[in-house]
Amino acid sequence: MAGHGGRNRSGRRPTLEEVAARAGVGRGTVSRVINGSPRVSDATRAAVEAAVAELGYVPNTAARALAANRTDAIALVVPEPETRFFAEPYFSDMLKGVGAALADTEMQLLLIFAGSDRERRRLAQYLAAHRVDGALLVSVHADDPLPDLLAQLEIPAVISGPRSEHETLPSVDSDNYGGGHSAVQHLIARGRKKIATIAGRLDVYGAQRRVEGYRQALCDAGHPVDERLIVPGDFTEEGGRRAMTELLERCPDLDAVFAESDVMAAGARQVLREAGRRIPDDVALVGYDDSAIARHMDPPLTSVRQPIEGMGHAMINLLLDEIADHRPAVSRGLERRQLVLPTELVQRHSS
Amino acid sequence: MAGHGGRNRSGRRPTLEEVAARAGVGRGTVSRVINGSPRVSDATRAAVEAAVAELGYVPNTAARALAANRTDAIALVVPEPETRFFAEPYFSDMLKGVGAALADTEMQLLLIFAGSDRERRRLAQYLAAHRVDGALLVSVHADDPLPDLLAQLEIPAVISGPRSEHETLPSVDSDNYGGGHSAVQHLIARGRKKIATIAGRLDVYGAQRRVEGYRQALCDAGHPVDERLIVPGDFTEEGGRRAMTELLERCPDLDAVFAESDVMAAGARQVLREAGRRIPDDVALVGYDDSAIARHMDPPLTSVRQPIEGMGHAMINLLLDEIADHRPAVSRGLERRQLVLPTELVQRHSS
DNA sequence: ATCACTTGTGGGAGCGCTCCCACAGTACCT
DNA sequence: AGGTACTGTGGGAGCGCTCCCACAAGTGAT
Numbered sequence: 001m002a003g004h005g006g007r008n009r010s011g012r013r014p015t016l017e018e019v020a021a022r023a024g025v026g027r028g029t030v031s032r033v034i035n036g037s038p039r040v041s042d043a044t045r046a047a048v049e050a051a052v053a054e055l056g057y058v059p060n061t062a063a064r065a066l067a068a069n070r071t072d073a074i075a076l077v078v079p080e081p082e083t084r085f086f087a088e089p090y091f092s093d094m095l096k097g098v099g100a101a102l103a104d105t106e107m108q109l110l111l112i113f114a115g116s117d118r119e120r121r122r123l124a125q126y127l128a129a130h131r132v133d134g135a136l137l138v139s140v141h142a143d144d145p146l147p148d149l150l151a152q153l154e155i156p157a158v159i160s161g162p163r164s165e166h167e168t169l170p171s172v173d174s175d176n177y178g179g180g181h182s183a184v185q186h187l188i189a190r191g192r193k194k195i196a197t198i199a200g201r202l203d204v205y206g207a208q209r210r211v212e213g214y215r216q217a218l219c220d221a222g223h224p225v226d227e228r229l230i231v232p233g234d235f236t237e238e239g240g241r242r243a244m245t246e247l248l249e250r251c252p253d254l255d256a257v258f259a260e261s262d263v264m265a266a267g268a269r270q271v272l273r274e275a276g277r278r279i280p281d282d283v284a285l286v287g288y289d290d291s292a293i294a295r296h297m298d299p300p301l302t303s304v305r306q307p308i309e310g311m312g313h314a315m316i317n318l319l320l321d322e323i324a325d326h327r328p329a330v331s332r333g334l335e336r337r338q339l340v341l342p343t344e345l346v347q348r349h350s351s
Numbered sequence: 352m353a354g355h356g357g358r359n360r361s362g363r364r365p366t367l368e369e370v371a372a373r374a375g376v377g378r379g380t381v382s383r384v385i386n387g388s389p390r391v392s393d394a395t396r397a398a399v400e401a402a403v404a405e406l407g408y409v410p411n412t413a414a415r416a417l418a419a420n421r422t423d424a425i426a427l428v429v430p431e432p433e434t435r436f437f438a439e440p441y442f443s444d445m446l447k448g449v450g451a452a453l454a455d456t457e458m459q460l461l462l463i464f465a466g467s468d469r470e471r472r473r474l475a476q477y478l479a480a481h482r483v484d485g486a487l488l489v490s491v492h493a494d495d496p497l498p499d500l501l502a503q504l505e506i507p508a509v510i511s512g513p514r515s516e517h518e519t520l521p522s523v524d525s526d527n528y529g530g531g532h533s534a535v536q537h538l539i540a541r542g543r544k545k546i547a548t549i550a551g552r553l554d555v556y557g558a559q560r561r562v563e564g565y566r567q568a569l570c571d572a573g574h575p576v577d578e579r580l581i582v583p584g585d586f587t588e589e590g591g592r593r594a595m596t597e598l599l600e601r602c603p604d605l606d607a608v609f610a611e612s613d614v615m616a617a618g619a620r621q622v623l624r625e626a627g628r629r630i631p632d633d634v635a636l637v638g639y640d641d642s643a644i645a646r647h648m649d650p651p652l653t654s655v656r657q658p659i660e661g662m663g664h665a666m667i668n669l670l671l672d673e674i675a676d677h678r679p680a681v682s683r684g685l686e687r688r689q690l691v692l693p694t695e696l697v698q699r700h701s702s
Numbered sequence: 703a704t705c706a707c708t709t710g711t712g713g714g715a716g717c718g719c720t721c722c723c724a725c726a727g728t729a730c731c732t
Numbered sequence: 733a734g735g736t737a738c739t740g741t742g743g744g745a746g747c748g749c750t751c752c753c754a755c756a757a758g759t760g761a762t
Contacts, residue, residue: 013481015748026712031750041710058480062416063748066717071413082447092437099433103469108482111462118454129409130364131459366718377742382720390740414718417747 014055023051034059073108074319075132077123079140081115088235088263089291090308094138094160097312105320107133114146127153134319136160137169142203156322158315161206162338170322170337172314174306176206179343180213181220183258183286183304186345188221192256192284196229198243198268200260210260210288229254233264240267248275255283256351262287262294262303269297284351300348307341314339365406374402385410424459425670426483428474430491432466439586439614440642441659445489445511448663456671458484465497478504485670487511488520493554507673509666512557513689521673521688523665525657527557530694531564532571534609534637534655537696539572543607543635547580549594549619551611561611561639580605584615591618599626606634607702613638613645613654620648635702651699658692665690 020030025044032040033048040048051057065071076098078085085091095111102109110132114123127135127149134156137146142163150157151168162171180197187195197214200207211230218225228250233239240259244267247254257272259265265287269279277283279299287294290305318337371381376395383391384399391399402408416422427449429436436442446462453460461483465474478486478500486501489511498520501508513522531548538546548565551558562581569576579601584590591610595618598605608623610616616638620630628634630650638645641656669688 016750017748020712027748028712028750028752029710032711035750039710044710056479058476060417060748061480061482062413062422063717064750065413066411066417066719067748067750069717069750082443082450086437086440086443089437092433096433099464103473108461108477110459113450122454125409126459128407129412131412367720368718371742378718379720379722379742380740383741386720392740395740411718414747415720417749418718418720420720420747 013060014057015060016057019048019051019055019057022055023047071131071133072106073110073132074134074136074316074323075110075112075126076136076138077112077114077146078138079114079120079144079146082113084115085113089293090289091138093291093308094312097309098136098316099312100309101313101316107320124149127155130155134158134323136315136319139204141201142205154326156319156326158319158322160311160315161204164205167338170318172311172318172339172341173206174308174311174341175343176209177213177216179288179304179306179345180210180258180260181217182213182343182345183288183302184214184217185221186302186347187256187258187284187286187351188217188223190256190284190351193223194226194229194251194254195223195256195258196231196247196251196254198240198247198257198259198264199230199232200235200264202232207260214258226251233260233267235261235264237263237267240264241271242267244268244271248272256285257283258286258288260288262289262291262297262301265301265303266293266297269301280349280351286351290346294346294348297350299350302348302351303346305344305346307343310341314341364411365408366411367408370399370402370406370408373406374398422482422484423457424461424483425453425485425487425667425674426461426463426477427487427489428463428465428497429489430465430471430495430497433464435466436464440644441640442489444642444659445663448660449487449667450663451660452664452667458671475500478506481506485509485674487666487670490555492552493556505677507670507677509670509673511662511666512555515556518689521669523662523669523690523692524557525659525662525692526694527560528564528567530639530655530657530696531561531609531611532568533564533694533696534639534653535565535568536572537653537698538607538609538635538637538702539568539574541607541635541702544574545577545580545602545605546574546607546609547582547598547602547605549591549598549608549610549615550581550583551586551615553583558611565609577602584611584618586612586615588614588618591615592622593618595619595622599623607636608634609637609639611639613640613642613648613652616652616654617644617648620652631700631702637696637702641697645697645699648701650701653699653702654697656695656697658694661692665692 016027016030020027023030025048029040029044030048033045078091098109112123114120135150136158138160140146140159140163147157147159147169157169159167159169159171161173184195197211199211202208215225231243231246233243240263248271257268259268265285269285272279272283279285285301287301287303290303294301294303318339367378367381371378374381376399380391380395381399384396429442449460463474465471485507487509488497491497491510491514493514498508498510508520510518510520510522512524535546548562550562553559566576582594582597584594591614599622608619610619616636620636623630623634630636636652638652638654641654645652645654
């Protein structure tokens with residue numbers, strides 16, 4: 001028993017051929033056993049498995065990749081600088097879901113940042129070399145050329161938030177519209193009259209949808225929609241501060257704010273405090289994401305929970321399907337695969 | 352010009368051979384140009400480069416890996432669950448440094464978590480398959496079998512904090528001893544008399560060294576070392592809270608605390624606040640790491656800065672050397688490569 | 703007994719590179 | 733003129749797999 005990482009006499013790692021010799025079978029048969037083909041008799045399978053164990057055989061990935069024209073790797077592409085990756089709890093949850101979904105797979109996950117131009121060129125080169133079997137795209141802007149590049153290279157991809165209602169790539173998203181709607185509905189039910197919103201970047205489709213949910217909830221309740229109460233942030237704490245400052249200037253008498261991310265809510269909270277507004281007594285505050293920040297805020301923040309881990313999981317499943325379908329070049333055409341997962345309002349003390 | 356990701360007539364990616372035919376040279380020559388060999392005439396080189404551009408040739412990594420027996424990938428092994436990876440600013444800084452050092456390299460970085468048993472088995476399998484040319488080990492415990500596994504598989508590796516003073520692997524570390532010493536020296540200079548410390552986990556060599564620095568600084572100043580003032584934490588916020596609670600019970604009259612990580616300092620701060628102690632008036636507080644937490648704490652935390660990004664950079668350089676040396680099997684023997692980078696005390700308002 | 707399948711198996715061909723040996727050409731000595 | 737050295741180049745062999753065709757052996761209908 002050589003266990004993992006066995007060597008043969010010559011100090012090299014054992015090869016398929018050596019395993020075959022040892023088990024007294026042919027090379028093809030060993031390959032079938034390794035790859036779990038059903039077309040092998042039980043006796044032969046057992047003999048091969050014994051030989052594999054004795055020699056400590058581990059398949060050579062490079063040889064496999066070359067012969068089979070696949071890499072068994074997929075990329076998680078983060079079109080943001082590393083700093084934002086670590087600052088946004090979104091990414092860590094996503095990574096957790098993706099990792100979990102991949103755990104019982106042979107697939108290797110590559111985390112690739114494409115925040116700077118330089119990194120993007122590197123990524124383009126990487127994809128052109130077909131070093132991954134598929135890609136997961138998260139947090140993509142409307143005008144990003146990446147999806148087109150992937151399509152041109154015929155690399156299967158799944159996008160986390162569709163870029164528009166006409167998204168052509170398979171996508172997984174949470175119900176941004178419903179999330180925005182439920183947050184505002186909640187504020188209305190709490191008796192709030194002048195409800196503002198700090199939107200995300202409006203070149204992000206999901207952020208637009210949240211605003212649409214906000215509008216519709218007001219309409220449904222017969223409230224007027226005051227455009228001055230809608231201010232875009234950029235999903236950062238600083239952006240939340242700026243937006244909140246702007247809102248207080250425009251409408252000092254507002255009594256509720258729906259911030260479309262917890263991080264922006266944290267920024268808004270600071271400004272409200274400094275302005276002497278009490279939360280929730282004077283101004284109710286609702287966030288989005290239900291991240292750790294929401295739980296640790298003072299007071300704890302009511303927030304719209306998205307099942308981000310679940311989204312990561314779903315993306316992997318979609319992508320693995322895409323890759324499987326892609327192999328024999330069947331290309332099932334335009335059967336679009338778009339998934340929308342429900343959100344949930346988590347009530348705490350800020351509203 | 353096909354640009355990136357060109358195809359030939361048959362829809363396949365162009366190969367070396369096709370580039371050679373187009374440039375009117377042999378396969379070997381193209382290979383030499385691609386790999387930057389100096390043994391090519393300028394004219395030939397130009398012709399080959401033109402052909403490469405026209406066909407949009409991109410080398411096939413799998414074929415290269417198979418033929419040359421290398422992968423052009425290195426692993427950053429994080430023996431922690433993902434949660435800690437995101438919680439600890441240490442890792443994000445490290446990743447930044449590593450990424451920067453790798454930016455002008457062909458090397459691909461793989462981020463591999465090995466927090467759970469399952470993940471560790473997967474990692475072992477991964478390493479046994481020699482899917483990386485080298486590995487970076489960060490935050491390794493004294494009894495971790497990983498370094499031995501790497502050695503047995505003859506995979507070059509660099510460790511971020513040596514496991515002991517007899518570390519055999521090349522390592523990069525910050526001056527933990529000096530950092531601990533300077534923190535305490537600073538507190539003494541500020542007139543503090545009863546200085547406690549919240550240590551890290553004592554199975555981490557670096558944490559031990561910080562405590563040694565703490566002891567020596569007290570000795571140097573002629574202060575007695577009171578063992579009751581040394582309480583181990585586990586580098587978490589909760590651990591900081593527990594340790595601080597313990598310290599206040601043991602010695603209600605302490606007037607300074609040196610927490611050996613900012614995160615633990617944050618926990619300690621909470622407990623001090625709840626106990627009605629003012630910082631720095633009643634108790635001075637010094638942290639370690641100089642992370643974002645330190646800057647945002649109230650009051651801003653004095654902290655020992657480690658050049659973590661620089662350490663990441665240095666680790667990559669060491670590892671690339673190891674890999675290069677490893678290739679022709681020269682094995683320069685025990686010429687140990689241990690790097691220690693200086694720390695710096697960043698004074699803020701908590702002390 | 704013959705034919706038509708099915709099941710399990712062996713091994714050739716080939717994936718696209720790198721490594722290295724062979725050799726032509728040139729330069730500079732004896 | 734011959735020898736020696738170096739430079740630049742072509743192409744064979746081989747890396748360790750997967751794919752697929754060929755084929756032996758078994759099964760059951762005719």
